[in-house]
Amino acid sequence: MITRTCYGCIHQAEPCVARDAFKAHLIGLRITSVKWKCLQRKTKFNVGDPVWVETYESYDRDAERAEFPGTVARVMGGKALVYIRPEARSRCEDYNFEASGNGFCKIPFARLEDRDAPREDICRYCCLPASFGHVEGYSCAIAKGGGAR
Ligand SMILES: [Zn+2]
Known part of the structure; x- marks a missing residue:
């Protein structure tokens, strides 16, 4: 068991x-x-960890699977919610990530790998890495110094 x-x-x-x-x-x-x-x-991966994410470049039926740079936004059991920024370049440099919706994907730990980059602070409200900012118009963004970025 x-x-x-x-x-x-x-x-x-x-x-x-x-x-x-x-x-x-x-x-x-x-x-x-x-x-x-x-x-x-x-856990092997924690919130804010830079990772390589094995996933599809887009939602097309014939999309290629590659590794994209992402950041762990949340950990749920053996899976992580990762954020991959739009147009992120794949590790093999052949593909750009086509973010579907908001760029968050739920990925099992087995498809994540450590990436050599600084750890990031993750916004506890919109789950975005500090280097990316906040969701436009989201209340967490407005609270921080007037006006959404
Ligand atoms: Zn936020």
Whole structure:
């Protein structure tokens, strides 16, 4: 049994004392999936991390898959919500990212890789990296010094 809390944790594939102790408590309860707060949990990717994102260049049916530079905006279990800026150049330099909608994609950790770049602050309201600013007209942008950028 693997607990939901373990997805995305760097210790997921290893023996884990915290998980074993927790499982021992559950014996006999017939539980197959459970979410709990684990003090040992450490995710491979965290909010603000620069990453290479393996995804499609656009929503076209024949779109090519490539790695694009992104920033982790939120972590959800073993997946991350990443932001890729419009027209971002792929790692192989063959494609430009065609942002569909707002540029956010939900990507499993397995399709992310560390990217050598400074960490970024992420806006807690619109989830955009500091280097990009805020969503135009969004209240978080207006609050910071009058007028949307
Ligand atoms: Zn914002």
